[in-house]
Amino acid sequence: MSVAVPRAARRWRALDRPGAVALGLGLLGLGYRLALILLTVPGSNSDEATFGLAALHIADGRELPVFLYGQHYMGTVQSYLAAPLFLLFGAGWIPLRIPLLFLYAAFGYLAYRLTRRLYSPWLATFTVGILALGGERVIRDQITAVGGRPEVKPAVLGLLLIALALGRRRDRGRLRTLGLFGLFGLVTGLCVWDDWLVLPYLVVAFGVLLVGCWRDLLGPAGAVLVAGFLLGVAPLLVDNLTAPAGQDSISVLRQVSEGEAEATPGTARLHGALLVGIPLATGLCRPEGCDAVEMSWGGLYLALLLAAGALAVVGLVRAGASTPARVGYAAQLALVLGAALTVAAYARSSLAGSAPLASARYLSILQISLPAVLWPLWLVARRAGQLAAGPLTRLAGIVGTALLALLVVLLLGTTGHLLGEIGTIRAEEGQQRQLARTLERAGVSAVYAEYWTCNRLVFVTRERVACAVLGEDLRPGQDRYPAYPRRVRAADRPAFVFEAGAPADAAFQAHLRRSGVPARVTRVGRHIVYLPESTLRPPG
Incomplete structure (x- = not known):
């Protein structure tokens, strides 16, 4: 059988x-x-x-x-x-x-x-x-x-x-x-x-x-x-x-290559x-x-x-x-x-x-x-x-x-x-989630921040918070999706988020002093959140 x-x-x-x-x-x-x-x-x-x-x-x-x-x-x-x-x-x-x-x-x-x-x-x-x-x-x-x-x-x-x-x-x-x-x-x-x-x-x-x-x-x-x-x-x-x-792709790639060109x-x-x-x-x-x-x-x-x-x-x-x-x-x-x-x-x-x-x-x-x-x-x-x-x-x-x-x-x-390094990485991820929760609890729907914060924040909040990128000198940075900076520019009182002690943070503190606009300051992990009491725009 x-x-x-x-x-x-x-x-x-x-x-x-x-x-x-x-x-x-x-x-x-x-x-x-x-x-x-x-x-x-x-x-x-x-x-x-x-x-x-x-x-x-x-x-x-x-x-x-x-x-x-x-x-x-x-x-x-x-x-x-x-x-x-x-x-x-x-x-x-x-x-x-x-x-x-x-x-x-x-x-x-x-x-x-x-x-x-x-x-x-x-x-x-x-x-x-x-x-x-x-x-x-x-x-x-x-x-x-x-x-x-x-x-x-x-x-x-x-x-x-x-x-x-x-x-x-x-x-x-x-x-x-x-x-x-x-x-x-x-x-x-x-x-x-x-x-x-x-x-x-x-x-x-x-x-x-x-x-x-x-x-x-x-x-x-x-x-x-x-x-x-x-x-x-x-x-x-x-x-x-x-x-x-x-x-077109070839032109853009050529522009990127030329932009990164450096005599080495x-x-x-x-x-x-x-x-x-x-x-x-x-x-x-x-x-x-x-x-x-x-x-x-x-x-x-x-x-x-x-x-x-x-x-x-x-x-x-x-x-x-x-x-x-x-x-x-x-x-x-x-x-x-x-x-x-x-x-x-x-x-x-x-x-x-x-x-x-x-x-x-x-x-x-x-x-x-x-x-x-x-x-x-x-x-x-x-x-x-x-x-x-x-x-x-x-x-x-x-x-x-x-x-x-x-x-x-x-x-x-x-x-x-x-x-x-898992513990350190998990703690940093937790800080990012806490940053998103802090902004949403404060009723913030628009922020200015540096590149490595922006789209990460937008994704974590499922686009409930829009973000516009600023460089170290507070000039407009690399915004990958134009709709987000448009939302931020149209917002009444956008917040500002920077890594504590970073060049952009120092530049913004100087800008804040020059403007005379009072702002509420909150520390969230490595980041500092600035909530101006009236509308404040970057100097650029």
Whole structure:
């Protein structure tokens, strides 16, 4: 008598040891991030609040923004993902971040699949374990609504897996094959709309597709791919074709780049990119900076990239005319080239030299290439336990194992540091909520404040309090959504909120003395709230 075994049970039984360990590590990583999301760690800020406000407007049916307010080159995919949760549970930091948890899960799963297919099962497991850890910089890029980075990473891995499947296909249905080409184009188009930082990886992923399927692209498959791409990139195209002169994405991005331009020496940019940016973006450093050991990872990273690239090129040469083998090695090379191009583009920017700690987030997509970077080290480390190997080979294996262990230790250190900061972060978040309650209890519906307070305050109060941004000199600052400063300027007695002791606070106190307008002053955590008894406007 035979008993039918459910498909899910068969899959579970078919899970081998590397897969089972990877599943456990992945669940630990998910649980860690879920706990942080529920605690609002890392702390929120006004940039994230802007994504939340866009999601709120989408959920209410008021607007369907293509780009983030005040940032006409950053797509709003994260806002659209959060909008349904806002409808169900109301606006808040947790429903804004929950979709990113699913994106992290997808990234970990696809990283395992791709690493296992290109390299080895246990390296795939190790990669999932590395991705499960995370200090402040890594976690902020993964589970806060910062734009682009959480969603494009699983998208690129998915594109590479699609390219591998198409390049290695055998007797598959024509409809399914065309569907995969269309999906490749659609995902690529969505990524172009969402975040241009991923362009190097999109180019190399398309290169892998060309290696395995260039003949197919000359026929209907190519047309389907183009149609999918146009569908995915349609929001960007429509918005740019209808935008006023100078307001298209390329013009705005050029203006931003020129505005951030600063003469920084090439040595400073290389130092910032290699010795600060790479270690910080890959999770080895604390937000305050990197020490000498952590900085050394930048140089080792480049050496490992070169070694991984050489291994991929040798594999391509040896593969000869075998298309399935060539596609696999092409995908390995794509991971190397994607990382190299990303680092090179970042090293050319002035921010790499002038503000590497703040701008290292632009390298967060290097996590896509983690398996390729680890592969040479993994190959060497495997020799440590081979008794038949010579003493030099075993010594190299021991060194490789030690470096992998050091990598884990450093990642555990930054993870522990973030856990140790939870109390401080929670207290600061509590102060922000208290600030909002204080203003609402006082009947305040309009305030002037600095940038990092404004949209955060508007989001926490669900737009019951509008805010206009002021700079350190009390001149108008960067207002991302024009309706808010209009409300403030039209208000009868707007309040003023500044961080105690900040330049803007000192400037406002001087302005208050000159005006002679009495004001009630309230201290809320780090902030001081000024409630003038008659209408007072900034001097600018």
